Amino acid sequence: MQALTIKDLRKTYPTGNEALKGINFSVAPGDFYALLGPNGAGKTTAIGIISSLINKTSGIVEIFGHDIDTDIEAAKSCIGLVPQEVNLNLWETVHNTVLNQAGYYGLGSRLARSRTEKYLRALRLWDRRKDSARSLSGGMKRRLMIARALVHEPRLLILDEPTAGVDIEIRRSMWEFLREINAAGTTIILTTHYLEEAESLCRHLAIIDEGTIIEDARMSVVLRKLQREVFILSLVEPLDAAPKLDGFETRLVEETELEVNKGPDQSLNQLFAQLQAQGVEVVTLRNKANRLEELFMRLVENKQDGFKEVGAS
Amino acid sequence: MNIALNLIAMKTIVRKEVIRVMRIWVQTIVPPAITMTLYFIIFGNLIGRRIGTMDGFDYMQYIAPGLIMMSVITNSYGNVVSSFFGAKFGRHVEEMLVAPMSNATIIIGHVAGGVMRGMLVGVLVTIIALFFTKLEIRHPFITISVVLLSSVVFSLAGFINAVFAKKFDDISIIPTFVLTPLTYLGGVFYSISLLPEFWQLASRANPILYMVNAFRYGILGTSDIDIGTAYAILFVFIIGLFVMCQQLMSRGVGIRE
Numbered sequence: 190m191q192a193l194t195i196k197d198l199r200k201t202y203p204t205g206n207e208a209l210k211g212i213n214f215s216v217a218p219g220d221f222y223a224l225l226g227p228n229g230a231g232k233t234t235a236i237g238i239i240s241s242l243i244n245k246t247s248g249i250v251e252i253f254g255h256d257i258d259t260d261i262e263a264a265k266s267c268i269g270l271v272p273q274e275v276n277l278n279l280w281e282t283v284h285n286t287v288l289n290q291a292g293y294y295g296l297g298s299r300l301a302r303s304r305t306e307k308y309l310r311a312l313r314l315w316d317r318r319k320d321s322a323r324s325l326s327g328g329m330k331r332r333l334m335i336a337r338a339l340v341h342e343p344r345l346l347i348l349d350e351p352t353a354g355v356d357i358e359i360r361r362s363m364w365e366f367l368r369e370i371n372a373a374g375t376t377i378i379l380t381t382h383y384l385e386e387a388e389s390l391c392r393h394l395a396i397i398d399e400g401t402i403i404e405d406a407r408m409s410v411v412l413r414k415l416q417r418e419v420f421i422l423s424l425v426e427p428l429d430a431a432p433k434l435d436g437f438e439t440r441l442v443e444e445t446e447l448e449v450n451k452g453p454d455q456s457l458n459q460l461f462a463q464l465q466a467q468g469v470e471v472v473t474l475r476n477k478a479n480r481l482e483e484l485f486m487r488l489v490e491n492k493q494d495g496f497k498e499v500g501a502s
Numbered sequence: 503m504n505i506a507l508n509l510i511a512m513k514t515i516v517r518k519e520v521i522r523v524m525r526i527w528v529q530t531i532v533p534p535a536i537t538m539t540l541y542f543i544i545f546g547n548l549i550g551r552r553i554g555t556m557d558g559f560d561y562m563q564y565i566a567p568g569l570i571m572m573s574v575i576t577n578s579y580g581n582v583v584s585s586f587f588g589a590k591f592g593r594h595v596e597e598m599l600v601a602p603m604s605n606a607t608i609i610i611g612h613v614a615g616g617v618m619r620g621m622l623v624g625v626l627v628t629i630i631a632l633f634f635t636k637l638e639i640r641h642p643f644i645t646i647s648v649v650l651l652s653s654v655v656f657s658l659a660g661f662i663n664a665v666f667a668k669k670f671d672d673i674s675i676i677p678t679f680v681l682t683p684l685t686y687l688g689g690v691f692y693s694i695s696l697l698p699e700f701w702q703l704a705s706r707a708n709p710i711l712y713m714v715n716a717f718r719y720g721i722l723g724t725s726d727i728d729i730g731t732a733y734a735i736l737f738v739f740i741i742g743l744f745v746m747c748q749q750l751m752s753r754g755v756g757i758r759e
Contacts, residue, residue: 242599242759244759261602262503266602272596274593276592276593281594285521290601292514293597293598294507294602295602296510297510337597
């Protein structure tokens with residue numbers, strides 16, 4: 190049984206906008222799944238339908254085998270949602286925000302209170318529990334929404350851009366937290382514009398664009414399809430011109446910064462061997478662009494020509 | 503349906519509503535107390551002396567049940583419409599929509615919140631009334647049941663208003679242009695027997711007339727209408743409005759795209 194199964198899901202808004210054009214995908218239990226796509230691609234619509242905030246036009250949605258048309262209560266019990274936009278009652282205290290959500294999921298008073306404390310502590314909000322939500326910073330509000338979504342300990346956690354507008358330190362600590370709850374067995378679906386985040390956290394990804402799924406595969410498989418990588422090398426000594434390296438394309442960005450384009454059949458050992466032979470000493474090396482970001486852009490730009498074009502580009 | 507889950511969820515909504523009413527008590531409790539005190543002073547004490555008796559009761563005594571009912575109606579309606587529309591506007595209604603509780607639980611929880619505020623204000627206005635006049639409850643069961651049922655009717659109506667409302671203006675249109683005129687014309691300040699025959703007949707189309715008179719009957723033992731008809735109207739409205747709320751929620755009108 191899959192954590193989430195979506196079959197031929199369609200959504201047409203009253204304005205005539207066809208947000209989803211019959212998408213199909215499934216998420217395995219325990220997976221960390223990225224749902225990516227440009228703005229307006231249909232990600233939030235899909236998440237809205239899965240979490241019962243948007244009515245679908247047609248199609249099937251099953252959450253751990255519970256069809257949202259015939260078994261909505263059981264389906265909803267399995268889901269925790271962290272929406273894209275802050276939807277907190279800003280006048281409510283931090284504690285009551287989480288406690289109330291526990292009540293909405295039918296948790297008894299004692300359990301609700303202990304879970305509220307557990308997740309407020311886990312997300313470092315316990316000290317602010319008596320404050321109203323409006324007094325929190327943007328990052329704290331995001332963390333409060335995560336605590337609220339987790340209080341009933343859902344089997345499927347859906348995060349719609351959870352780290353948007355959050356500083357890097359908090360983002361990294363949120364990643365760590367999400368890895369922990371995923372390791373504990375919670376299936377996670379993540380949408381994000383930070384592709385580094387998806388590449389770092391997720392094991393599977395689907396890319397949606399203009400209401401259709403244009404890629405759905407394991408992260409490692411998708412990344413292998415990106416056949417060329419560009420590296421930036423920092424050099425010890427300045428150079429006048431880019432060195433000629435057999436099989437590699439090179440370009441001197443600055444006197445001490447060399448750009449190297451590496452093909453799929455070449456190794457970094459070959460690169461360093463040739464550099465050493467020419468007396469070029471390297472201090473550091475980094476990817477010019479995030480690999481997934483590069484792939485994402487190519488997919489979205491070339492989707493009409495099919496994915497094979499990516500490898501050829 | 504998981505009954506235990508829904509009962510806990512309903513209790514949570516009611517608790518949330520109680521906290522909300524108490525948190526903003528300056529907006530929820532104080533204004534009706536001040537308004538009703540002014541009604542008692544101006545209409546009851548100053549003008550009422552010149553009016554004399556109505557249906558055998560001094561004017562202050564006659565209008566007291568109507569003023570209590572008026573405050574219950576407006577506060578029950580106002581609580582639900584502002585709370586549920588506020589939740590829609592701030593999008594925290596989604597907290598309830600994603601949860602596995604039934605639509606009926608969401609409706610009943612908010613209606614219970616409206617009834618709670620209506621009763622709280624009703625008791626407060628009754629205490630204020632006792633500073634100005636003597637009230638002896640002739641029929642306690644009728645008094646309590648009519649005020650509770652009327653509060654339920656207007657809480658449900660407030661919920662429907664909130665579902666359809668798209669902006670804050672929309673939650674004041676019905677109270678201003680429908681509720682207040684119907685309340686003033688619903689026999690709060692006069693017996694409809696004073697009206698010409700046509701307007702007596704027209705007044706009988708006003709459901710608030712039945713609620714005010716049934717409540718007045720419970721306290722003073724006098725009424726312009728048949729009490730059985732008042733109960734029938736209350737039950738018809740409750741069933742009709744509840745079914746409408748359920749349908750709106752299940753279709754997602756105003757809350758789901």
